Amino acid sequence: MTRGRSGAGPVIHSGRTTPRLMAHAVAALAPIALASTWRFGTAASVLFGVAIATAMLCDAVCDRRNANDGSAVVIGMIVACLMPATAPWWLAAAGSAIAVLLGKHALGGLGRNLFNPAALARVLLMGLAPAAFFSPLWTIDGRTAATPLAKELGASPVTVVDLLLGLDSVTLGDAMPVAVLVGGLVLIALRTIDWQVPLCYLGAISLLALVLPPGERIVGHAPWLAGNPMAHLLNGSTLFCAFFMLTDPVTAPFTRPGRLVFCTLAAAYTMVVRYYTPYPDGVAFAVLLANASVPFIDRKMIWGSVGRGASDELPAVDSQYLAGDEGGQG
Amino acid sequence: MAAMKIPGYKHCADSPIQQLLPPERVRLPIAEMLPAVDVGDRVEAGTVVARSAPDAEWQRRAHSPLTGRVVAISEPASEEGPTREVVIEGRAPTETSARPHLDAATLSADRILTCARDAGVVGMSGAQFPTHVKLRPGVPIDCVIVNGSESEPFITCDHRVLAEHRHEVECGMHLAMRAVGATRGEITTGRRGHPFGQERFVISDVLGRDVPDGRLPKDVGVVVINVQTARALHHAVCDREPLLERVITVDGSAVASPGNYTVPIGTEVGHALTQCGVRLDEAAVLVAGGPMMGESAGLETPIGPGTGGVLALGHGQISDLLDRPCVRCGECMESCPFGLPVVLLLEEPNEALLQCIECGVCQFVCAAQRPLIDGIRSVKAELRAGRRQG
Structure with a gap:
């Protein structure tokens, strides 16, 4: 039977609802989960499973009303993607718990959290549990690392095909950069994310790789990384960050121009971390640092334009008359 | 990615205008008008049943579309409730009495405005502003735009009126031009989708003029009237016929025979839907007007002069308001x-x-x-x- 609808406004909808967008993200992350399982074996599936289950549990505890929107599954999958393949299961659980409890709910809940929850979890865990995070594949001094971004002096340069297939990858998310590209293109095709954001980030990374003078660690241990944009694009979590982290609407600026400023900033932070700090990857740091500027970017870019709209030219006529003057749909 | 375009859902664009079996009861919303009849009075089709107070700024008239009896004059239950209505039971006239046909070419502006006022012509795109007031703008007007860019999804009635009665619409446009002293007239049909059939966008598209915030089209020398308003103006002036009926679009997945139909003003939504074979158990919501800016309706909601359509949308066509947290997608x-x-x-x-x-x-x-x-x-x-x- 028919019912009156309490709310005013349109009764039809575009269909692009939060659960739908989250489902798109899960679908786009699925190839990455499969690729990491193919590359690292069942250990990868266990990490994905633990991360997703922990995220869903924590979300349901904190906010039962919105727990079914699928955002917890997405956070869990992104947390897992940022885990090293060698991580123990509890590291994935701790990552999801930090992301959901602290990153999402303690900082305001879905839509209000300033920082990308998964990036926050990764950075905190790198600080709190470095042993679980880095050994045995990674070391922060670059000496025993197997990732190309930290590759030792004298190691043979990697080809683009090697990079695309992730033969030197460390985290689940970059198990196979091809899978990340596929997932990212799916999101663009579904119009879930703006293509401008990854393009701007990846473009800025390439440019900075060419123009920035490399720091001591690069010059000393991995000179082939200096001035080599392709190595920076296809390595570490660059692609993953471009398609799955910077495109999180909650922690990005509200306006499209603001988002381009935001991802340029993130690219700059990424390259600074890679070139001048002991950390070989740096995207999680870069995302957090860029997140911190979002309120400032929004304030400048939204209210600047809106303020101009509301000048002295305000209705001299009662707007009832305005609306009453055949302003209908024509 | 460009801003999302609102889909048209113009299923009825090719359905010729049909006559519905006329209702035996109409409810005429009279808002701030004063009733000119009492309960029990006999009325003819075309009888004035309500008019504005003599000192009102904007003079309105409401006419009975049926020949019959006034059965009720309802008072508004609350300020937000339905407005006052005159309820008339009777039957629609089988044939309109022939009236002297006026030659539009010889009419003065004042004569046109008087005819429009006496016929109760109002804006038929939603807002129902008296047309004779709009056509006396008090400032120089160089262009009259007849707005046929009905951008609301589903609604195709203006499109059909333009396709089938273009000469009447053009006559109405020329009358409006004469009334305001305009030298230019344009009939527009938009393709940009909702909300770009709204008059300020049409003015910008057609003439490249921007109406400043808080200003009216007349401030940039334009008067915009709806297609069916123009047609009603033609009937009011040339045929001396009051505004008694309009064309609406009836659509929605719960409607068996969607289409464009002529209905008397004041026809209840329920009557129109029943005539079109509505399956009420499949209807999630009834709408008077378009799905974007229309109002949700009940079976007794009257179809006013500004109601472009009646929709009975199924569960698959509508969306609930869930009020989830904003994800700042922008x-x-x-x-x-x-x-x-x-x-x-x-x-x-x-x-x-x-x-x-x-x-x-x-x-x-x-x-x-x-x-x-x-x-x-x-x-x-x-x-x-x-x-x-x-």
């Missing part, structure tokens, strides 16, 4: 024809919101399915109250 700002950051303006009210025309696009795209239009209305009311005090 689509409301991206899709807003004025570029307003809608959700942010609801948290942090700003007078910029007053230019909002409540086209509903932001709510249509809102991923969190928030009731943005409700929010906009209440914030606008607060802003206006604040301005009156300040």
Whole structure:
């Protein structure tokens, strides 16, 4: 039977609802989960499973009303993607718990959290549990690392095909950069994310790789990384960050121009971390640092334009008359 | 990615206008008019049943579309409830009495305006503003636009009127031009989708003139009237016929025979739907008007002069308002024809919101399915109250 609808406004909808967008993200992350399982074996599936289950549990505890929107599954999958393949299961659980409890709910809940929850979890865990995070594949001094971004002096340069297939990858998310590209293109095709954001980030990374003078660690241990944009694009979590982290609407600026400023900033932070700090990857740091500027970017870019709209030219006529003057749909 | 285009759903664009079996009861909303009849009075089709007080600024008339008896004059139950109505039971006239046909070419502007006023011609695109007032703008007008860009999804009645009765619409346009002294007349059909059939966008598209915030089209030398208003003006002046009927679109997945139909003003939504074979158990919501800016209706809601359609939308066609947390996707700002950051303006009210025309696009795209239009209305009311005090 028919019912009156309490709310005013349109009764039809575009269909692009939060659960739908989250489902798109899960679908786009699925190839990455499969690729990491193919590359690292069942250990990868266990990490994905633990991360997703922990995220869903924590979300349901904190906010039962919105727990079914699928955002917890997405956070869990992104947390897992940022885990090293060698991580123990509890590291994935701790990552999801930090992301959901602290990153999402303690900082305001879905839509209000300033920082990308998964990036926050990764950075905190790198600080709190470095042993679980880095050994045995990674070391922060670059000496025993197997990732190309930290590759030792004298190691043979990697080809683009090697990079695309992730033969030197460390985290689940970059198990196979091809899978990340596929997932990212799916999101663009579904119009879930703006293509401008990854393009701007990846473009800025390439440019900075060419123009920035490399720091001591690069010059000393991995000179082939200096001035080599392709190595920076296809390595570490660059692609993953471009398609799955910077495109999180909650922690990005509200306006499209603001988002381009935001991802340029993130690219700059990424390259600074890679070139001048002991950390070989740096995207999680870069995302957090860029997140911190979002309120400032929004304030400048939204209210600047809106303020101009509301000048002295305000209705001299009662707007009832305005609306009453055949302003209908024509 | 460009801002989302609102889909047209113009299923009935090729359905010729048909006559519905006329209702035996009509409810004429008379708003602030005074009843000119009493309960029990006999009325003819065309009898004036209500008119504005003599000292009212904008003179309106309401005419009975049926020959029969006044059975009730309802008082508004509350300020927000339905307006006062005159309820008439009877039958539609089988044939309109032939009246002397006037030659439009010889009429003075005053004569046109008097005919429009006496016939009760009002804007038929929703707002129902008296046309004779609009055609006496008091400022120089160089162009009359007949707006056929009905951009609301589903609604095709103006499109059909233009396809089948273009000469009447053109005659109405020339009468309007004569009344305001305009030398230019344009009939527009838009393709840009909702909300770009709204008059300020049409003026911008056709003439390249921008109507400043808070101003009216006449301030840039334009008068915009709807297709069916122009046609009603033609009938009012040339045939001396009052506004008794209009063409509506009846559509929705719960309707067996969607199409474009001529109905007497005041026909109940339920009557129109029943004639079109509605399956009420499949209807999730009934709408009077378009799905973006129309009002949700009941079976007894009358079809007014400004009601472009009656929709019985199925569950698969509508969306619930779930009011999830905003994910700051920015689509409301991206899709807003004025570029307003809608959700942010609801948290942090700003007078910029007053230019909002409540086209509903932001709510249509809102991923969190928030009731943005409700929010906009209440914030606008607060802003206006604040301005009156300040």
